Amino acid sequence: MLPPRAYTFIGLNGLRVLSIIGLILVFSSQIVTLVHDIQAVNNFQAGKAAAVSDSATNTTTEDILSNDYVIGSTVPNQPAGVFWAVLNRLLIIFQVIILLLSEFGWPSAFFNRFFPVLGKDFGLGALGIIECLLGAAILSHHVDEFSLVAAFFLFAIGCLNMLAGLIFRESAKSKRSITSWRDHAKNALPTHVAGVDVRPVATAAPSFVSSVFKEKPQEEPKIGNGFGRQGERAAGLKGFLISKPIESLPRYASSRSPSAA
Template structure:
């Protein structure tokens, strides 16, 4: 049975995988929508020029250009294209954030998407992207992709509320490997091939070592401490050594003794 940390790691990485899939779907669907909008604007401009050239045609004023998400107003195509480009750019940034590369860049310039923050900010941005796409009349593929990303954003916000700033650390593969290595080096096995390994040394082993150390200490004490005094002369005489006493002499600068005669 796996430890609880493993289930948290697996669950957060499942959400991470779904988040990457949702971002890729929104990225592809917005590129398709952008292409369709440009084609629809070109058709509208061609048909409007034909209608103005013919005197019998009636011009129909609509809020949106037919078959697109472009509003029929001043600079409508500019704002529609800019909106799609911003959404595509945001999905690219969030994809790099989910892959964790480059982490130094996000930690310095986008801290809310870095390693020190949780998944709450990521989920909020995903929900904003989904809401921005769903607020327009789009095709089925774009609709499903945006709704899927909005749902994953809600899951990321929930995971951010539960795990807070440690969410990205708990789902990181590198941190999992480092934790496994540290656990393997710090924890010693309690049994080897079914044989239990005692954590403390047996008493007879410690007694034997303490007895040997006591004897060595006694022998060292018996050998030391005699010096050059009477005890040293006695011990040397018992062992057959003769210590000669140096002759008494006066230094050169000492005064000579006076003669009594």
């Protein structure tokens, strides 16, 4: 039977593995979508050039050229549409790489200084929110099945990370950390193995050692003789003489003269 902390450790690390898998799928799908968009734009530009050179354009060609999106892509058919579509994919890829590094916890000093919400002192809520935003940004366009499944999976994992962040708060990353688990395991070693007590027991010294090296009996503290007659007598036996002070009047006191009868 494992302790409750072990189940928490296994559950949070399982969620981390799923999050890493979802980020890798989104990373791959964005590269595939970017390649398809570039190919579709090239085909669109070639068809547009052919339509311009051909004087007799039919209705189908005009509908294709006036479509809101480039056929077979997520690129809008508008000025600088290709630039913004490619920039969107590159930004998503960059964010996925940052989230992957934060899930691996490397470099921790970089995240603690420049991205504190993804560092070890924060929980999983911010990570889940970013994953949900990435999934929603991908699902807001018409994409292929691979990108659709990857974005749905990442969005679901982001919701689970937000839930874990609400439950464990800032201690979520410390609870799933392998190094903290090892440090805790060192302080929680078993005290018995198969019915044998392995706790350190203070054994008594051997008999020959106790016979040679004997402890000195503790002497009771001596009580003094005080400042009375016993103390004066004890001081006299030791050769100390205690003289009584001469009786005298203080300087400010006037001497009394005997009054005449």
